Amino acid sequence: MIPPLPSMRISSLLAALFKRATPSEGTPAALHSEFILERLDVDHVARYKALLGFTSERIPLTYYYLLTQRAHLATLLGAAFPFRVAGMVHLENSLQEERPADPLRALHLRTTVTVAAPSASGAIVCALQTVATQDGAAVFSCRSVYLARPGKRKGAPAAQREAIEGKRVGGWAVGGALGRAYASVSGDWNPIHLWRWSARLMGQRRPIIHGMHSVAAACALLEQTSAQRVTAISARFKAPIGLRTRPTLYVSGDQHHYCIGLDGRRLVDGSVTLV
Numbered sequence: 001m002i003p004p005l006p007s008m009r010i011s012s013l014l015a016a017l018f019k020r021a022t023p024s025e026g027t028p029a030a031l032h033s034e035f036i037l038e039r040l041d042v043d044h045v046a047r048y049k050a051l052l053g054f055t056s057e058r059i060p061l062t063y064y065y066l067l068t069q070r071a072h073l074a075t076l077l078g079a080a081f082p083f084r085v086a087g088m089v090h091l092e093n094s095l096q097e098e099r100p101a102d103p104l105r106a107l108h109l110r111t112t113v114t115v116a117a118p119s120a121s122g123a124i125v126c127a128l129q130t131v132a133t134q135d136g137a138a139v140f141s142c143r144s145v146y147l148a149r150p151g152k153r154k155g156a157p158a159a160q161r162e163a164i165e166g167k168r169v170g171g172w173a174v175g176g177a178l179g180r181a182y183a184s185v186s187g188d189w190n191p192i193h194l195w196r197w198s199a200r201l202m203g204q205r206r207p208i209i210h211g212m213h214s215v216a217a218a219c220a221l222l223e224q225t226s227a228q229r230v231t232a233i234s235a236r237f238k239a240p241i242g243l244r245t246r247p248t249l250y251v252s253g254d255q256h257h258y259c260i261g262l263d264g265r266r267l268v269d270g271s272v273t274l275v
């Protein structure tokens with residue numbers, strides 16, 4: 001019997017904070033998990049849309065990440081995953097919708113976790129691929145890539161500043177309470193997003209907004225300005241976006257590529273499909 005999709009709760013955060021790494025020889029084998037969500041919470045979808053600024057009646061593409069995140073966390077907290085969850089760094093993410101979800105029908109989420117062999121520096125990256133189906137037909141897929149273990153650096157890395165190119169679309173305010181507001185909707189109460197003191201405990205000088213909030217805000221703005229809908233998006237997280245800032249969205253290549261910039265720095269970029 002396939003278990004129900006776990007909720008994101010404070011207990012999940014505590015489990016993530018206190019899970020220890022377990023010794024393993026060689027590269028771990030791929031891990032698999034399956035969960036069932038009996039139906040979507042339409043009130044929760046409405047809260048998400050209101051917070052991010054989505055105006056379409058359709059379910060936003062990035063909302064599906066909230067469901068995927070629940071499956072990913074439950075999978076990573078399993079005994080078979082040998083790394084600590086706290087401290088993992090989200091490097092990349094991609095989402096693609098195959099067809100609109102029916103909110104009243106069960107959603108089946110299948111996840112596969114693969115761990116790459118250590119790099120020359122000892123860094124280890126893992127990828128989580130989730131496919132969600134209804135009645136056997138694919139609804140969406142999501143791929144998240146994380147740095148599970150950092151490598152050893154030789155000296156301080158040289159600072160890089162990538163040029164921002166493209167047409168300015170607009171921006172949004174990342175207020176001081178936005179990390180907590182997004183956490184209340186997403187269930188991601190990682191202390192790094194909440195308060196200055198809690199962010200410092202996690203190694204940041206100040207709290208940063210969730211990476212997938214930035215991607216969702218970009219999607220909402222693209223839909224507002226283009227009168228189209230985002231059906232696929234990828235993201236590379238190059239640097240964190242702090243609270244109390246105002247990032248700007250740029251597009252290029254006939255809106256097939258986007259970049260989120262701040263103070264002349266490229267912080268998030270990727271490709272997008274609008275229909």
